[in-house]
Amino acid sequence: MSKLLIAFLIALLLPPAMAADSFTVNVDIAEGYRQVGVGETVWSTATIFNLGEEKRIDITVRYDVLDSQKNSISTKTKTIAIETQVSTSEGIKLPDNIVPGKYTLKVTVGSEGKAYAGEHSFQVVAKSGNAQAEGVLQMLGYAGIAIILVAGPFLLMPRFQKYNERRSLRNKIRKIVRGRIKR
Amino acid sequence: MGSTLIITSVEALQKEINQLLSNRKEEWGIYLSLNKSQKSAAEAFSKAGIGTDRLFFIDCVATQQARRDVLHFKPTELEQVEYAVKMYIDEIPGRKFVLVDALSTLLIYNDVNKVAKFVKEVTEFADGKDVSVFAFTPKTQGEELLQKIYNFFDEVKGKK
Numbered sequence: 624m625s626k627l628l629i630a631f632l633i634a635l636l637l638p639p640a641m642a643a644d645s646f647t648v649n650v651d652i653a654e655g656y657r658q659v660g661v662g663e664t665v666w667s668t669a670t671i672f673n674l675g676e677e678k679r680i681d682i683t684v685r686y687d688v689l690d691s692q693k694n695s696i697s698t699k700t701k702t703i704a705i706e707t708q709v710s711t712s713e714g715i716k717l718p719d720n721i722v723p724g725k726y727t728l729k730v731t732v733g734s735e736g737k738a739y740a741g742e743h744s745f746q747v748v749a750k751s752g753n754a755q756a757e758g759v760l761q762m763l764g765y766a767g768i769a770i771i772l773v774a775g776p777f778l779l780m781p782r783f784q785k786y787n788e789r790r791s792l793r794n795k796i797r798k799i800v801r802g803r804i805k806r
Numbered sequence: 807m808g809s810t811l812i813i814t815s816v817e818a819l820q821k822e823i824n825q826l827l828s829n830r831k832e833e834w835g836i837y838l839s840l841n842k843s844q845k846s847a848a849e850a851f852s853k854a855g856i857g858t859d860r861l862f863f864i865d866c867v868a869t870q871q872a873r874r875d876v877l878h879f880k881p882t883e884l885e886q887v888e889y890a891v892k893m894y895i896d897e898i899p900g901r902k903f904v905l906v907d908a909l910s911t912l913l914i915y916n917d918v919n920k921v922a923k924f925v926k927e928v929t930e931f932a933d934g935k936d937v938s939v940f941a942f943t944p945k946t947q948g949e950e951l952l953q954k955i956y957n958f959f960d961e962v963k964g965k966k
Contacts, residue, residue, distance in 0.1 A: 792877075792886065793893050799862065799875045800897040 646682070646732045647672040648741035658746045662719040665745055669730040670710045671703075679706045682732050686715050689727040689742075696721065723749045809929040809939040811909075811955065813964035816944045823907055824854040826940055827861075834902040835861045836894045838887065840911040843868035844876045847907070862894050866911075881915040884924045891928055895935050904932055906941040909955075910948035922954040929958045 649670045659665045669684065681704050688697040699715045715728070729742040814822050827835065839847050844865040848858050863873075866881040879887050891904060906928075912921045925941065932939045943952070945964065956962055 788886070789889055792890060795877070796890060796893045796897055799877075800894070803859075803862070803875060804899070 645674045646739035647674060648730050648732055648739050650728060650730045650741040650743040652728060652743045652745050656745070658748050659717060661721050661723060661747060661749055662717055664714040664716045665728060666712065666714045667728050667730070667743065668710055668712045669741065670708065671705055671732055672708050673705050677707060679704055681705075684711065684713075685731045686713055687729045687731070688715060688717065689729055690722075691725060693727075695729075696726075717747060721747055723747045807933075807936050807938050808960035809933060809958070810941070810961045810963060811952075811959040812940060812942045813945055813952065813962070814942065819908060819942055819944055820850055823905065823942060824851065824856055826905065827851065827856050828854075830903055831857065831860065832901075833860065834898045834900060836864065836891055836898070836902065836904045837861045838864045838866070838891065838904065838906045840866050840881060840906065841908050845872060862898065864890055864894075881912060884912070884916060884920060888924055888927050892931050895932060895937050903938040903940060904928065906939070909941045909943040910951065913948045913951055918948075918951050918954065921951055922958075925955045926958050933960075 649672075650667055651670070652665065652667045656666050665688065667686075671682070671684070673680075681702050683700055683702050686699045687695040690696055697715055697718060699713065701711075701713065703709060703711055724747060725744060726747055727742050727744050729740055731738050731740040733739050812822060837844075837847065842850070844863040845868065847863070851858055851861075863876045864887060865876050865878050866883075866887065869878060869880070871878055877890050879890070895902065895904070909921070909925070912924070916924075929939050939959075941959070
């Protein structure tokens with residue numbers, strides 16, 4: 624009786640999907656996104672096949688960015704529904720202080736006890752830092768141009784007025800001198 | 807040629823100006839009128855039998871334009887006055903001179919350093935163009951200015 628009770632409790636505690644299902648996980652990072660800048664987001668598509676019972680279940684998908692020592696430096700989880708197969712795209716933001724180099728994106732379905740994972744490597748490059756700086760500089764440049772366009776005429780106006788006044792005075796003097804000397 | 811600062815008494819000022827103009831009646835003159843209007847100056851010259859046909863007036867006293875061939879400026883517009891003097895020097899052909907009547911009047915409206923700078927600019931420009939400058943100023947006026955501008959002139963007359 625007590626054995627039956629224990630088995631019943633175990634059955635209750637174990638997630639039914641995990642108990643009955645097994646998965647295959649394929650991870651893909653599109654070719655254009657296999658080089659990611661520091662602090663940027665790495666986008667991937669995970670295709671998960673349910674090789675177990677054909678029924679709709681909710682599964683938890685965990686994303687890990689692993690360094691060369693297999694340490695997880697960035698994590699994200701989400702829950703999706705699956706019946707036989709599902710493809711899901713997800714972006715995971717890299718830390719701003721990540722060291723450029725080779726990393727692995729690991730996608731895990733299941734629990735610690737019974738996990739199914741797929742992975743794909745990608746490269747983190749310092750370029751995005753520069754790109755960010757370039758972006759900031761570009762924005763500052765645009766702001767500068769906007770300021771010049773708005774404030775420029777006000778700054779140049781006095782010079783322009785002075786130039787015009789002098790030109791007008793010079794013409795007047797020429798006219799006076801020519802008029803007098805003709806007589 | 808060259809520049810001359812003439813320091814004289816208020817009473818003798820007009821007489822000395824008349825004398826100078828009489829001696830230079832063959833030359834073109836740029837007359838910078840600072841303490842009387844062009845009209846008053848022309849009347850004074852007329853009484854003394856001096857023609858004004860060869861004088862180009864820059865009037866810094868009268869604000870209303872009575873003649874089209876007279877330039878009017880406020881006495882504070884030193885940059886404009888300086889530019890006008892330089893333009894006249896450039897535009898008038900042949901021998902010519904600049905007469906300033908009277909320099910110390912500018913001190914009523916301007917800072918002494920600004921006036922000194924004006925004097926320096928005009929005398930240097932005229933010197934470069936081989937044009938004579940005669941600047942009159944009454945005695946007992948603008949002693950600080952005189953101390954600052956003595957060196958800009960080739961000759962100073964009437965200095966104590």
